[in-house]
Amino acid sequence: MSNDELSSVFAALADPTRRAILHRLTQGDANVAELAEPFAMSQPAVSKHLRVLEGAGLISRSKVATARYSHLEARPLKEATDYMERFRRFWNSSFDELDAALAAHTADEAERAGATDGEKNDD
Incomplete structure (x- = not known):
């Protein structure tokens, strides 16, 4: 993982909403409405968080019919954990x-x- 990718992962993890979204995705794929449910924010605001997570490689998104589902991508988390393990x-x-x-x-x-x-x- 390059320094830029690692920086993107840590920047994405810096936000508590994004960490909560990742935690929710450990339970399985979810659409924007499901991910927005526990937050006092609009679906477009959650979509912005999802774009940051996707840009950092922490999630992937796919379409099923008209719904768009987010899926946790654990590899960048492992690489960030490995980096922190040295410390x-x-x-x-x-x-x-x-x-x-x-x-x-x-x-x-x-x-x-x-x-x-x-x-x-x-x-």
């Missing part, structure tokens, strides 16, 4: 390093506290 691995590694440093610091503090207690007991 998750980076942060997990960073957190593991932080945990190790904190554990070493805590052990050092405990060792120093034990040495200080031992010196007090010698008095």
